[in-house]
Amino acid sequence: xxxxxxxxxxxxxxxxLVGLVVVLLSVLHATRLARLGLHExxxxxxxxxxxxxxxxxxxxxxxxxxxxxxxxxPGLLALxxxxxxxxxxxxxxxxxxxxxxxxxxxPSRVGLWLDPRPDMVALLDASAWQQLxxxxxxxxSVHDVxxxxxxxDDEFGSIRIGVSTLLLRExxxxxxxxxxxxxxxxxxxxxxxxxxxxxxxxxxxxxIRSGLTRLGRGEFGVTLDxxxxxxxxxxxxxxxxxxxxLSADRSALADQKASLESAVDSLEDAVALFTPDGxxxxxxxxxxxxxxxxxxxxxxxxxxxxxxPFRQLVEETLETRRSLGPQPVTLGADDLxxxxxxGDEDEGSRDERLLVTHAIPGGDGVLxxxxxxxxxxxxxxxxQSTLAYSRKLAALGRLTAGVAHQVKNPLNAMMIHLELLRxxxxxxxxxxxxxxxxxxxxxxxxxxxxxxxxxxxxxxxxEAVPLAPLLAEMRPxxxxxxxxxxxxxxxxxxxxxxxxxxxxxxVYQALVNLAxxxxxxxxxxxxxxxxxxxxPGRRVEVRVADTGVGIPPEHLSRIFDxxxxxxxxxxxxxxxxxxxxxxxxxxxxxVESTPGRGTTFRVRLPRAEExxx
Numbered sequence: 001x002x003x004x005x006x007x008x009x010x011x012x013x014x015x016x017l018v019g020l021v022v023v024l025l026s027v028l029h030a031t032r033l034a035r036l037g038l039h040e041x042x043x044x045x046x047x048x049x050x051x052x053x054x055x056x057x058x059x060x061x062x063x064x065x066x067x068x069x070x071x072x073x074p075g076l077l078a079l080x081x082x083x084x085x086x087x088x089x090x091x092x093x094x095x096x097x098x099x100x101x102x103x104x105x106x107p108s109r110v111g112l113w114l115d116p117r118p119d120m121v122a123l124l125d126a127s128a129w130q131q132l133x134x135x136x137x138x139x140x141s142v143h144d145v146x147x148x149x150x151x152x153d154d155e156f157g158s159i160r161i162g163v164s165t166l167l168l169r170e171x172x173x174x175x176x177x178x179x180x181x182x183x184x185x186x187x188x189x190x191x192x193x194x195x196x197x198x199x200x201x202x203x204x205x206x207x208i209r210s211g212l213t214r215l216g217r218g219e220f221g222v223t224l225d226x227x228x229x230x231x232x233x234x235x236x237x238x239x240x241x242x243x244x245x246l247s248a249d250r251s252a253l254a255d256q257k258a259s260l261e262s263a264v265d266s267l268e269d270a271v272a273l274f275t276p277d278g279x280x281x282x283x284x285x286x287x288x289x290x291x292x293x294x295x296x297x298x299x300x301x302x303x304x305x306x307x308x309p310f311r312q313l314v315e316e317t318l319e320t321r322r323s324l325g326p327q328p329v330t331l332g333a334d335d336l337x338x339x340x341x342x343g344d345e346d347e348g349s350r351d352e353r354l355l356v357t358h359a360i361p362g363g364d365g366v367l368x369x370x371x372x373x374x375x376x377x378x379x380x381x382x383x384q385s386t387l388a389y390s391r392k393l394a395a396l397g398r399l400t401a402g403v404a405h406q407v408k409n410p411l412n413a414m415m416i417h418l419e420l421l422r423x424x425x426x427x428x429x430x431x432x433x434x435x436x437x438x439x440x441x442x443x444x445x446x447x448x449x450x451x452x453x454x455x456x457x458x459x460x461x462x463e464a465v466p467l468a469p470l471l472a473e474m475r476p477x478x479x480x481x482x483x484x485x486x487x488x489x490x491x492x493x494x495x496x497x498x499x500x501x502x503x504x505x506x507v508y509q510a511l512v513n514l515a516x517x518x519x520x521x522x523x524x525x526x527x528x529x530x531x532x533x534x535x536p537g538r539r540v541e542v543r544v545a546d547t548g549v550g551i552p553p554e555h556l557s558r559i560f561d562x563x564x565x566x567x568x569x570x571x572x573x574x575x576x577x578x579x580x581x582x583x584x585x586x587x588x589x590x591v592e593s594t595p596g597r598g599t600t601f602r603v604r605l606p607r608a609e610e611x612x613x
Contacts, residue, residue: 003101014186014194022183026176031128033175034135037168039087045145045161048092052079052159053147056094060151070094071102071110075351080105082235088167090142094149098156115146120163135165135172163358211239220247270353270374274314276367287374288332309355310372317357317370328377351560352377411445458585460506464499464608466530467542470508478515478528486525488545499541499608502585507605510581513574514544514601521548521599539588539604550595559591 008100055076068075080092080103094103095114106109120143123134134141145161182584191560204226214222222243226236229491270287274280278300283291290310295303304311309329317324330352354375418438425431482489500507511530518528526547535541551559560579584587587607593599 002369009197011191011194014197015191018190019187022186023401026179026183028281029179030172030176031132031174034131034168035128037088037172037175037381038120039351040125040540041163041168041187044087044147045120045163046147048079048082048089049145049147049159049161052076052094053093053149055079055517056149056159056552066151066156067096067102071452076103077107087171088163088166090164092162092163093160094157095160096133097155102157114160117142117160117162119143120145137165141165204236207237208232208239211243215243215246218221220250221246238307244504245318269376272310272372274370274372275320277316278315278318281369286376287372309353312373312438313357314370315373317359320369321359321367323356323358325354326375327355329355364419409442414441415445419501433528460503462501462503462585465502465504465507466499467497468493468495470504471511471530472514474508474515474530477512478519481516481519482528485519485522487519488527490527490529491531492529497532498534498540500605500609502605507585510603511544514603516547516567517574518544518546518601520601521546521550523549534607535604538607540607542603544603545598545600547598550597550599551591552591556591560589 029338034276037083038188050453055068055073058067059073059076060066066185076094080094092105093101093109093114093501095101099114099116101110101112101114117339118141123131123143142162145163147159148155149159207224207226210221211224212559223240224236224522226233228234228237261600269291271282271284272280272287273282276385280291280298280300280303283295291303292298300311300314309327309331313324318562354377356373357368358371358373360369360371415438418441419436422434422438422462423433425434471491474490475491478489515530522528526569529545531543533541533543560575579589582603582605587605591599591601
């Protein structure tokens, strides 16, 4: 079926309407011209018949033989022959009572029988439609304008003037020519006008269609620029409202989807979603590990061999429309498929799983999918072992913290007695030895202090922290070292950056440590740039970048290790504290560095929830 656009329909409709009006007016004009032409032809025929009758009356009154006088009178013959000069008159004749031609515009026909012809009066009394049919009929005809000739109230013959419909048609066509030209011009103008009107009237529809297309592509904040004041303007206002609501809903759904996908992807459980016909719709990394490449869209029969526990449970759920499980199974090396490693093959590995299927019904109770969850019982055992090991480490940490605390007290006493000994030392060599011992004790004290910071449990006071004022507070602290080293500080944190969920004091300490290290990495001057932006996964990223000496590649993997430092007088605690603070906030930190060009630290912290105090 041919698709016709609204523009074409509108142009065709306007053109058809104008054409119909033009045709109706043309028909009315043609009927009027036809009736007028008939009356004019009849009037000319009557006038000629009256002139002929007057001459015949004169001849009959003075001639003993009227027929001979009529046939031989030159004046009457001239009147009869003048009929051929009429626009629609073809002939003129005088006939006797029997219909024999007494005189004719064509003398050769005198004495012949005059065939009966329709009366002009009947055609004048007919309807306009009948008149047009007679004039534009397939064959031409001649109608008579008749006038009886009487003498002493006795009719002795008649005058017949022939009016040709063919000549009337030609006369009418000549009169209708300008009308047809006008009609054609009107139709052409109507098509042009209809095109312009269609363009003006359909523009809002094109704008709305474009907006719907953009919405369909998933664009956010689509608005229509339609002038108010008419129905399309109201429709545009409604569209903009709906678009804003859809954008808000899509943003919320996108955040929820990202959170859900992040949560599902991070699960150790293998999760898969199947359609009602058994096709794979979704699989998290845990499930993809036991599937062939590109599994999405494939039927379950091609994903798992016959007899596989996953396939059996899903097919049974699809058949019964009921959730099944939990069902413990043991997967061998053949069942593990892609998840099996070479080492596993050597050990004949077996994997303990707990299978559960959930039949997902739709709003009308029809099954819309099946969710398969395979919980890794071996991993749970590892987690339990790890938790038990963590408890032991925590107890060991508390023990070592106590030991460090006990070591600190003798160190303090040793420093006091060293100062007393320094006062009694009477030789430079003795005082030099005392200084060496004091320096080593202070170094040992710093080690104990750093150890205590890492073993002492921290209590986080989490709140929604705006980064802009936090970074503004850091600037005065950094400016002293920055001015001394010739470092320019650039802070870029728009007010639109989301708040982070963090302990304000600890995050401040971590960022100050990074910024101070960055300044110290630029002894010959440079630029310290601190920026904050929103990051995917409901995170906020803070970047601390310098243009300093950079970090050698072989040291990048150790910069967060406790007591590791590349500075001559560094303690190796600062970056370790930063790393620990970020970990306590469930955040992430990474570093990029190019020797001689600078270093960039990226800290990603969780975003605070909307409305969180």
